[in-house]
Amino acid sequence: MDKLGVITAFIHSIVAINIPLLYGTVGEIVVEKSGSLNLGVEGTMAVGAIFGYICGCLANSLGVGILAAFLTGALCGLLFALLTVTLQANQNITGLTLTTFGLGIYFFVGNSLKGPDWPTLNNAVNVKNGFADLSIPLLSKIPVIGKGLFSHNILVYLGIIIAVALWWYLKHTTLGLKLRSVGENPAAADSVGINVKLMKYVHICLGSGIMGLGGYYMALLMSGSFNSACWINGYGWIAVALVIFANWNPSLAIAGTFVFGFFNTLRVSGSSLAKAFPALLGWLDKIPVQLYQALPFIITAIVLVVTSIRNKRGSSGLPAALGTNYYREDR
Amino acid sequence: MAGYAIEMHGITKTFGSVVANKGVDLNVKSGEILALLGENGSGKTTLMNMLSGIYKPDSGSIYINGEAVSIDSPEDAKRLGIGMVHQHFKLVDVFSAADNIWMGKEKSGLVLKKKRYDEIKDITKRFGFDLDPTKKVYNMSVSEKQTLEIVKVLYYGAKIIILDEPTAVLTVQEIEKLFNVLRAMKAEGHAIIIITHKLNEVMEISDRVAIMRKGEYITTVNTSETSEQALTEWMVGHKVNLNIDRPVVEKTRPLLEVRNLTINNDEGATAIDNVSFYIRGGEILGVAGIAGCGQKELCEAIAGLRPIVSGQMIHKGDNIVGLPPKTILEKGISMSFIPEDRLGMGLAPSMSITDNMLLKNYRMGKSPLIDRKRGRKDALQVIEDLSVVTPSTETPVRRLSGGNVQKVLLGREIKAGPNVIITAYPVRGLDINSSYTIYNILNKQKLDGVGVLFVGEDLDVMMALCDKILVLCHGKVMGVVHAHKTTKEELGLMMTGSLDLSEKYADKPAGLAKDTFFEDENKKEG
Numbered sequence: 001m002d003k004l005g006v007i008t009a010f011i012h013s014i015v016a017i018n019i020p021l022l023y024g025t026v027g028e029i030v031v032e033k034s035g036s037l038n039l040g041v042e043g044t045m046a047v048g049a050i051f052g053y054i055c056g057c058l059a060n061s062l063g064v065g066i067l068a069a070f071l072t073g074a075l076c077g078l079l080f081a082l083l084t085v086t087l088q089a090n091q092n093i094t095g096l097t098l099t100t101f102g103l104g105i106y107f108f109v110g111n112s113l114k115g116p117d118w119p120t121l122n123n124a125v126n127v128k129n130g131f132a133d134l135s136i137p138l139l140s141k142i143p144v145i146g147k148g149l150f151s152h153n154i155l156v157y158l159g160i161i162i163a164v165a166l167w168w169y170l171k172h173t174t175l176g177l178k179l180r181s182v183g184e185n186p187a188a189a190d191s192v193g194i195n196v197k198l199m200k201y202v203h204i205c206l207g208s209g210i211m212g213l214g215g216y217y218m219a220l221l222m223s224g225s226f227n228s229a230c231w232i233n234g235y236g237w238i239a240v241a242l243v244i245f246a247n248w249n250p251s252l253a254i255a256g257t258f259v260f261g262f263f264n265t266l267r268v269s270g271s272s273l274a275k276a277f278p279a280l281l282g283w284l285d286k287i288p289v290q291l292y293q294a295l296p297f298i299i300t301a302i303v304l305v306v307t308s309i310r311n312k313r314g315s316s317g318l319p320a321a322l323g324t325n326y327y328r329e330d331r
Numbered sequence: 332m333a334g335y336a337i338e339m340h341g342i343t344k345t346f347g348s349v350v351a352n353k354g355v356d357l358n359v360k361s362g363e364i365l366a367l368l369g370e371n372g373s374g375k376t377t378l379m380n381m382l383s384g385i386y387k388p389d390s391g392s393i394y395i396n397g398e399a400v401s402i403d404s405p406e407d408a409k410r411l412g413i414g415m416v417h418q419h420f421k422l423v424d425v426f427s428a429a430d431n432i433w434m435g436k437e438k439s440g441l442v443l444k445k446k447r448y449d450e451i452k453d454i455t456k457r458f459g460f461d462l463d464p465t466k467k468v469y470n471m472s473v474s475e476k477q478t479l480e481i482v483k484v485l486y487y488g489a490k491i492i493i494l495d496e497p498t499a500v501l502t503v504q505e506i507e508k509l510f511n512v513l514r515a516m517k518a519e520g521h522a523i524i525i526i527t528h529k530l531n532e533v534m535e536i537s538d539r540v541a542i543m544r545k546g547e548y549i550t551t552v553n554t555s556e557t558s559e560q561a562l563t564e565w566m567v568g569h570k571v572n573l574n575i576d577r578p579v580v581e582k583t584r585p586l587l588e589v590r591n592l593t594i595n596n597d598e599g600a601t602a603i604d605n606v607s608f609y610i611r612g613g614e615i616l617g618v619a620g621i622a623g624c625g626q627k628e629l630c631e632a633i634a635g636l637r638p639i640v641s642g643q644m645i646h647k648g649d650n651i652v653g654l655p656p657k658t659i660l661e662k663g664i665s666m667s668f669i670p671e672d673r674l675g676m677g678l679a680p681s682m683s684i685t686d687n688m689l690l691k692n693y694r695m696g697k698s699p700l701i702d703r704k705r706g707r708k709d710a711l712q713v714i715e716d717l718s719v720v721t722p723s724t725e726t727p728v729r730r731l732s733g734g735n736v737q738k739v740l741l742g743r744e745i746k747a748g749p750n751v752i753i754t755a756y757p758v759r760g761l762d763i764n765s766s767y768t769i770y771n772i773l774n775k776q777k778l779d780g781v782g783v784l785f786v787g788e789d790l791d792v793m794m795a796l797c798d799k800i801l802v803l804c805h806g807k808v809m810g811v812v813h814a815h816k817t818t819k820e821e822l823g824l825m826m827t828g829s830l831d832l833s834e835k836y837a838d839k840p841a842g843l844a845k846d847t848f849f850e851d852e853n854k855k856e857g
Contacts, residue, residue, distance in 0.1 A: 174439045181423050181434045188421035191383070192435025192483070193406035320424065329386055 004144050006276035010269045011148025015156060017221060017268065018261030020045070020232075022159045023214025024239025025246060025253040026166055030207030031077070032243060033170060034200045035183035037323040038080055039095025041211055042236025043102020048073035048212025049231050050106045053219035057119035062130030062154075065216055073212015076102060077205040085200045088325045103230060110226045121224050130154065131220045155217050160254060162210060167251035179203060183319030186326035196326055211236070234296075241300045244307050248317030256303075263299045267292040335397070336361045336491050336522035337382065337413075342391035344377055351377040354391070355548040357541055361490070364513060364523045366537035366554070368530075368566055370762035371734045374546040375526050376418065379493050383415035384408035395491075409435070411491075414484025418495040418526075420476050422468045429464035432483050451486075458485050459515065473622055474505045481512065492516065493524045498532055499759075500622050503790060503823035510536050528762055530559040531791065542566055567764050575770050575795040577815075578778055580613030585844045586782040587633070587664065587751050592642035594628045594806075602628035604806040605642075609844040610751060610782035615773060617797030617814065618786040621826055625806040626786045627668065630755050633784075634666035635659040646751070648848035665749035667740050667757065668786075677740050680729035684710040684721065684739055687728055691743055713742035717768060734765030741772060752776060755786035770796055790819050804828040 024041050031038045038044075048069035056065020080098055083089040113119070121128045131153045139150040170176040181189040182199045190196050218231040242260060246253035266273075266284070270292060274285035337359045344352040352374045359365045369375045380386045382393070384405040393400055395411050402408050408415075422431050429451040433439060439447075451464040460478050468476060477497060484492055494513075498506045513523055513536060527533060533540055534554060542549040542565045549565050563571050588609040596602035602625040610616050620626060631637035633644065635656040644651050646662055667677055678687050689706040710724040717738040721731055728736055741757055754773070758766040773783055773796070787793045793800055794814050802809040802825040809825040810832030824830035 172443050173441055174433070174436075174443055175441070177426075177430060177434050177443060181426065184423040184425060185421065188423050188431075189434065191385075191405045191415070191417070191421040192487070193404075193409045193437075194435065195406070 003276045006269075006272055008144055008148045010265065010273060011145060012151070013269055014258060014261045014265045015149065015152055018257050018264055019156050019159045020214040020217045020221070020235050021239055021242060021260065022163060022253060022257040023217060024211050024236055025242040025257065026159075026163045026250045027073075027207040027210035027212075027214065028239055028243045029246065029248050029250050029253060030166060030210065031204050032207075032248060032322055033179055033183045033319055034203040034207075035186060035319050035321040035324065035326070036080070036084060036200060036204055037091045037095065038077075038098070038204065038208070039092060039240060040076065040080060040098025040102060040236075041239050042232055042234070043099035043105075044073050044076040044208050044211040045102075045215035045218065045232045045236045045239075046106035046230055047076050047102045047215065048209075049215030049219040050109050052212065052216030053224050054109070054113065054119055056127050056216070057121065057124040057224070060124045060126045062127045065127060065220075066155075066213060069212040069216035070209040071212075073215065074205040074209035076212070077208025078201075080208065081201045081204040084325060085197055085204070088327060091323050091325065099236070106230060114226055118226060119224070121220075127220070153220075155213070155220070158213075159217075162213075163250045163254050167249060170250065180319070183321055186321055187328075190326070190328060211239075214239075238296060238300055241304055244318075245303045247307070247315075248319065260296070260299060260303070264296050267295060334360050336395070337524075338394040338397075339378070339382075340392045340394075342378065342381060342388045342393070344374075344381060344386060344388050350546050352381075352388070353546045355543065355546075357548065357551075359491070359522045359524055361522045362517055362520045363538045364517050364525060364536055365551075366533040366540045367524055367526045367543065368528075368533060368540055368562060369543035370545075370566060370764060372545075373543045373566075373762075375543055376495055377546075378543070379415060379495060379524065379526065382408065382413055382491075382493060384413075409487050409489075412489050413491045413493070414487060414489030415493040416477065416480040416484065416495065416497060418499070420480055422476060422479065424469045425467065427465050427467055428462055428471075428479050428482075431468060431479060432486050435483070435487060451482075454486055455482050458482060459512070473500045474502075474508075477501070477509070485516075489521075491522045491524075493526075495526045496528070497525065498527055498529060500788070502621050502826055503819055504827060506532070528766075529789070529791075530562055530763075533562065534559060544568055563763055566762075571763065571767070573763075575767070575792065576774055577796060577798070578774060580777055580780070582614055583612035583780060584846050585609040585848065586612050586647060587784075588643075588645050588844060588847055588849065589633070590643040590843075590849065592629075592632065592644065593640040594625070594632045594637060595640055596625070596628055601640075602806050603632070603803075606803075606806070606808050607843055608801050608808070608811065609847065610784055611844075612750065612780040612782050613777055614799070615777055615783040615785050615797045617793040617800040618784060618803060619790060619793055619800050619822055619826055620803035622788070624803045624826075626755055626803065629803075630666055630668050630753050630784075630786065633659075633664065633753055636666075643849075645848055660747075663748070663750035664753065665744040665747055665751070666753040667744045668753075668755040678728050678736065681727050683725040683727055684714070684719075685724045687739065688713070688743055688746070691747060709743075709746055713739060713746060717742045717772065734761045737761060738765070738768065741769060745772065745776060749781065751782045751784070753784045753786075756788060757785075758792070759788065766792070790822050794819065794822075802826055802832075808833050 024045055028038065028041050051072040052065045052069025055068035056062060076098060080094055083094045084091050133151045133153055135151040140146045170180065178194050179199055182194060182196050186196045215232060218235065222231045242253060242256045246256040270284040273281045335358045339355060339357040342352050342355040355378055367375050377386060381388050382402065384402045384407050387403060393402060400411060429448050432451055433447050448464045455462045460482055462478055462482060497509060501509065517523055525536065537554045539551055539553055540557065540562060541551045542562065544566060560573060563573060590607050592603055592606045593601060594603040618626060628637060632639050635654055639652060646664060651659055679690065685703065685706040688709040689701055693701050707724050713719065714721060719735045719738045721735060728739060737757060744752065757769050777783055785797055794817065797814045799811055800814050800817065801811045802822060804826055805828065812832065821830065825832065
């Protein structure tokens with residue numbers, strides 16, 4: 001491979017292997033903006049992944065997979081909303097339980113189907129082809145970065161579109177204003193006649209559905225090979241942290257995903273970069289592999305520290321009522 | 332019956348085993364201001380929350396303009412033309428004024444447009460208010476927030492307006508402005524219900540007064556045919572002496588002296604700016620000022636909880652700057668601050684009265700295990716001395732009513748036998764009876780030769796209770812006046828910064844004692 005090709009491949013990987021984080025982060029932002037802290041991202045993504053993958057392969061349709069991932073993710077959201085909004089359960093505990101529950105379902109379904117009957121991508125040609133890269137005309141012709149940034153599968157584009165659309169929704173629509181008011185001060189929202197419960201239900205389900213899509217992406221990225229490690233592999237947890245890095249802004253989540261993705265991708269592509277540029281980047285190969293494996297989590301910790309220093313009054317997107325349940329008759 | 336905007340009949344509401352309202356009747360006409368009067372915990376707010384859709388009555392009926400209605404949610408209340416300005420404002424801090432109104436608007440379109448600011452501005456002007464629609468709520472003063480709340484309910488078309496203790500946090504001038512607004516709304520035919528503890532305001536603003544006691548409706552009287560004394564007796568159920576004593580006590584040399592004190596607030600801005608004052612034993616020094624003028628920072632600095640920027644503080648001649656809170660406490664300086672939510676400082680809400688007593692004196696025990704017996708004894712004594720109403724010493728503090736919580740806090744501070752008491756807003760939100768209990772406690776301490784710094788809100792009370800009043804405006808001293816010589820108007824002007832008396836007497840600067848301990852220090856050094 002030529003040297004520029006290595007860089008192009010590196011850029012391509014940054015986007016391609018980290019987009020699930022964007023789905024997870026954006027989904028969680030929508031949920032958190034309604035004032036609910038859902039720590040079940042990992043589990044929700046796992047559920048979306050397994051059902052999206054199996055349904056998509058059996059129907060031999062990427063669209064069915066996307067739909068199934070979204071709906072099963074949203075179903076996890078519905079469960080979370082039922083427990084925390086209607087039954088007033090503690091959000092932290094419900095979220096953590098949802099993670100355990102979601103991973104349990106993932107392995108239960110996966111292990112039940114494992115073996116010769118396991119649906120493979122090779123038998124689901126439409127899914128496999130649907131996940132292939134699509135080049136954007138002209139832009140993808142730009143040397144080096146063109147192929148890296150503008151030649152991706154359809155789910156990458158969908159993720160970016162969802163992020164930008166939700167940014168616009170939150171900031172520039174009346175419904176977005178109402179949603180933010182619920183997350184900031186549900187009592188105030190209630191007092192002016194906003195249906196707090198409905199807003200929470202709808203947005204928890206919507207956000208969880210988006211997380212489900214991220215899970216489906218992971219499944220396809222892993223080519224659907226089911227083994228003892230979950231496809232999601234901690235991405236859900238990193239998404240929870242990226243929400244803070246993105247300051248609850250879906251379009252900043254795109255930047256957050258790629259900043260984080262840069263380091264995450266070094267783990268995979270570090271040695272090829274080192275081989276291509278021995279003088280400049282040769283040291284990348286000398287870093288022990290364990291450090292690379294720890295890198296995502298170290299970066300997450302640094303990101304959290306930096307963002308907590310940055311906070312100034314009025315500039316933080318943190319919803320004031322995040323994590324608290326609203327009960328109108330509370331005294 | 333003709334002309335009643337609201338009629339409530341036999342309203343009953345219970346929370347678990349607690350009966351908050353029992354068969355309450357209430358009616359208000361259009362174009363009338365009704366004052367709703369009652370002690371803390373008498374169920375006024377609960378009753379009003381049933382009109383605004385927060386609570387649903389267990390039984391009873393509500394008629395709006397003669398029609399029976401069921402109010403199941405705030406949305407219903409809004410549709411029926413009922414608007415409530417809650418005691419704790421229901422505003423989104425990070426939103427602009429316009430957005431706080433806009434978020435509840437129906438048929439407001441899909442996209443948020445800049446035009447909304449103009450529309451809200453026009454409406455605000457039409458109602459006769461002055462409010463910047465782009466200003467964020469967190470940058471607003473209490474009075475601005477209240478204006479926003481009123482504009483909000485008017486914008487939604489409310490014909491029946493309920494105000495829950497609207498004057499509790501306003502200055503004299505702001506209250507006058509609010510009352511003018513209320514009179515204007517009354518002239519336009521709105522029905523207004525106002526909850527307040529201040530009897531002089533009831534007499535000034537209302538047409539009729541409805542009185543509640545312990546969740547029950549007592550009576551409704553025409554304001555012009557009653558008196559403060561009569562209202563109090565209805566409210567409390569027995570005769571009460573409405574005069575606050577100001578016993579004259581032999582004063583000692585200054586106990587606590589503060590010189591040129593400057594303190595920053597949490598954001599790093601100057602909260603207290605070059606402030607000097609002193610407190611003698613047997614003296615109550617009032618601190619008046621609009622909320623957030625550095626009172627909290629001052630109290631915290633004296634108690635050693637907040638670092639100071641510059642200045643000196645001496646207690647009986649000893650420097651206390653830089654000492655840890657524990658040492659300051661041991662010197663006999665006690666601080667009790669009642670924040671707006673009443674529970675935020677000083678007491679642990681979920682812990683029992685006994686445990687809260689132990690928080691202060693657990694160190695006195697000799698064994699490593701806590702001495703619960705002594706804590707319980709202290710708790711019992713405070714309950715008895717200050718007539719705290721509680722099921723037992725083991726009741727979590729948050730279950731008590733506001734007045735009783737404050738009695739527990741003050742009782743614990745006094746139990747330690749301090750010689751300087753710093754107390755901020757000790758009667759915040761308390762009814763007459765509980766307030767007088769607190770004043771009596773403070774007066775008793777004063778008679779025992781304790782110096783009291785009383786940070787307060789109600790100027791009438793401060794003028795009756797305190798010996799001298801220090802007025803703060805944006806962290807600066809506007810002067811120290813003798814409470815019996817000053818007027819409410821003078822204090823109000825000083826609080827807003829329009830009148831500065833700090834340099835009235837060139838030969839006798841405000842806040843410096845003649846027999847100060849600072850001189851001794853200087854002599855020693857010189």
